[in-house]
Amino acid sequence: MLKVIAKVGDDISTDVIYPGRFMATVLPTETPQFAFADAPELNALLKSGAGKGAAIVGGKNFGCGSSREQAASCLRGHELTIVARGFARIFLQNAINLGLSLVTAPELEADEGDELVLESGSILNQTTGKRFATVPLPPARQAIIDAGGLIPYTRQRLLASS
Numbered sequence: 045m046l047k048v049i050a051k052v053g054d055d056i057s058t059d060v061i062y063p064g065r066f067m068a069t070v071l072p073t074e075t076p077q078f079a080f081a082d083a084p085e086l087n088a089l090l091k092s093g094a095g096k097g098a099a100i101v102g103g104k105n106f107g108c109g110s111s112r113e114q115a116a117s118c119l120r121g122h123e124l125t126i127v128a129r130g131f132a133r134i135f136l137q138n139a140i141n142l143g144l145s146l147v148t149a150p151e152l153e154a155d156e157g158d159e160l161v162l163e164s165g166s167i168l169n170q171t172t173g174k175r176f177a178t179v180p181l182p183p184a185r186q187a188i189i190d191a192g193g194l195i196p197y198t199r200q201r202l203l204a205s206s
Contacts, residue, residue, distance in 0.1 A: 045170070046099040046125055046160045050086050054103035058115035058135060061107065067114065072142075075114045076121030095122030101154045102128035107135025113142070120144040120193075127152060127160065127167065140185050143193030148179040 066078040080086040089095070100119075106128035107115060116138040119126060125145040129152055139146050149167050154160060158171040168175050180186070191197035 046097065046127070046162065048101050048127075048154050048156055048158045048160060049089055049094050049098045049124075051101045051154065051156050052103070052106075054129075055105045055108050056102055057109035058107055058112045059109050061115040062112060062118050064110075064112075067112065070114060070117075072117050072121060075118040077118075078114075079118040079122060090122050090124075095119075095124035097123065099125045099127050099160060101152065102126060104128070104130040106131050107139070108132040111138070113138045116142045116144045125162075127154070140181070140188050141194040143189050143191065143196070145189065148181075149176045150179065152176045 060082065061080060062075065062078055063081050066075075066081065069075055069078065077091065078087075079090050106126065109132070111134045115135060120139075120142050125147060126139070127147045127149055129150050130148060131139070131146065136146070147162060147167065152167065152169075153172070153174060153176070154169050158169055161168040161170055162178075165180065166175050166177055181189070188194055188197045191200055
């Protein structure tokens with residue numbers, strides 16, 4: 045079960061997720077502190093540890109804008125899931141490569157405080173009782189996320205083949 049800790053709209057840019065002034069910080073252990081830095085309440089909520097096992101709900105085109113990998117990295121560091129109506133292409137690939145948990149649900153309706161249950165092919169908003177279809181990732185991409193990112197996935201594959 046995922047508790048929705050924040051709801052954001054359409055076209056959330058990587059500049060909003062990880063402001064450009066922090067681009068000199070690239071270590072995955074350091075980027076999480078700057079997640080949504082220009083949204084002080086959300087940033088403080090994430091820093092408090094509220095993101096672990098929780099969800100941020102987004103609209104269409106989540107992660108649009110620049111191709112900065114830190115936007116996915118800073119969210120991954122909070123151990124949360126991003127559930128959105130749609131993701132920008134480059135953000136989606138960065139998120140997969142880094143093992144960020146994400147779910148595409150084009151018709152999703154959820155608000156802060158709602159509890160979501162991920163099921164095969166759908167999400168149940170347990171708060172409202174409504175169910176929404178999800179768009180599964182191709183199995184190879186999901187396997188990368190499940191492994192924790194492209195590096196752990198590749199390591200597993202190499203060890204399995206030796």
